[in-house]
Amino acid sequence: MQIGRVNINKPVALAPMEDVTDISFRLTCKRLGADLLYTEFTSSEALIRDAKKALRKIVIADEERPVAIQIFGGVDAAMEGAAAIAEKMNPDFIDINCGCWVKDVAMRGAGAGLLRDLPRFEAIVRSTVRGTRLPVTVKTRLGWDAKSIIILDVAKMIEDAGARALTLHCRTRDQGHDGIADWSWLEKIKNIVTIPVIGNGDVRTPEDAKKMFETGCDGIMIGRAAINNPWIFREVRHYLETGEHLPAPTPQERIDVCIDHLRLSVQYKGDKYGILEFRKYYSGYLKGLPNIAKLRAELMTYLELSPILERLERYRTEVAEAMEQTCFL
Numbered sequence: 001m002q003i004g005r006v007n008i009n010k011p012v013a014l015a016p017m018e019d020v021t022d023i024s025f026r027l028t029c030k031r032l033g034a035d036l037l038y039t040e041f042t043s044s045e046a047l048i049r050d051a052k053k054a055l056r057k058i059v060i061a062d063e064e065r066p067v068a069i070q071i072f073g074g075v076d077a078a079m080e081g082a083a084a085i086a087e088k089m090n091p092d093f094i095d096i097n098c099g100c101w102v103k104d105v106a107m108r109g110a111g112a113g114l115l116r117d118l119p120r121f122e123a124i125v126r127s128t129v130r131g132t133r134l135p136v137t138v139k140t141r142l143g144w145d146a147k148s149i150i151i152l153d154v155a156k157m158i159e160d161a162g163a164r165a166l167t168l169h170c171r172t173r174d175q176g177h178d179g180i181a182d183w184s185w186l187e188k189i190k191n192i193v194t195i196p197v198i199g200n201g202d203v204r205t206p207e208d209a210k211k212m213f214e215t216g217c218d219g220i221m222i223g224r225a226a227i228n229n230p231w232i233f234r235e236v237r238h239y240l241e242t243g244e245h246l247p248a249p250t251p252q253e254r255i256d257v258c259i260d261h262l263r264l265s266v267q268y269k270g271d272k273y274g275i276l277e278f279r280k281y282y283s284g285y286l287k288g289l290p291n292i293a294k295l296r297a298e299l300m301t302y303l304e305l306s307p308i309l310e311r312l313e314r315y316r317t318e319v320a321e322a323m324e325q326t327c328f329l
Contacts (some may be wrong), residue, residue: 083131228284
């Protein structure tokens with residue numbers, strides 16, 4: 001699959017997710033096998049106003065490559081300007097979010113709201129393409145609801161407007177994350193466009209990934225399944241290459257990755273925000289391990305990095321000793 005200077009055979013990508021795919025999580029997934037990364041979606045209006053939070057969201061690191069910056073909006077001039085700003089961060093390409101189903105976005109004519117106004121949708125794509133020398137891609141959904149599935153028209157339109165790839169979340173806006181993603185549309189789209197098509201929605205296991213690739217799509221994108229299991233990328237790649245499953249990460253590895261991810265969060269956000277915003281990940285990394293409720297409650301009281309690291313490292317030793325004792329029973 002080729003998008004500008006990016007050329008990857010059957011990439012397994014990390015989906016852009018608000019309040020999840022910050023730089024620390026992206027780097028963690030990259031180290032665990034993600035082939036392609038996307039930033040959190042960032043408002044074009046905020047970017048052209050030089051809003052500090054928006055600018056922080058599009059900071060990328062060379063280790064992430066290939067990586068795309070995702071922007072959204074419903075105003076031509078803002079999208080053109082935001083594309084130019086995003087280009088200065090030197091991503092590999094720029095992605096337009098035309099699929100966010102959340103009311104505050106969609107009802108304001110951005111995200112999936114563009115699926116109710118194809119002329120506006122086309123204008124947004126063309127203005128973004130006009131604003132940058134980098135490749136521009138689009139992520140969207142099947143349509144607004146089950147009665148207005150228009151993805152075939154959308155696919156042709158964005159290709160004609162200059163988009164270099166399409167990512168399809170195989171649900172309607174009305175579904176949100178409910179129901180079942182209809183992967184059959186991926187094959188239909190591949191039959192009518194020449195640009196790469198990336199499938200998204202309901203890829204939770206290596207077997208799911210294999211089945212989605214069987215639709216003929218060029219790449220797949222994993223979102224929610226990666227939040228508590230960033231190892232899914234290496235698991236999928238190994239399964240696609242060998243047909244075999246990797247062993248689940250050991251408790252020690254889970255704790256080690258938790259520590260590494262926390263260090264990255266603090267490195268890029270500082271102690272205060274790096275620690276506070278990381279707290280949501282403890283449950284996922286440590287789920288099923290002994291005394292996790294008590295440990296998590298303790299970790300939530302710390303506001304500095306050193307005591308958290310000391311407690312996690314001590315916990316790693318405690319878990320190892322408990323496992324060793326169990327082996328001798």
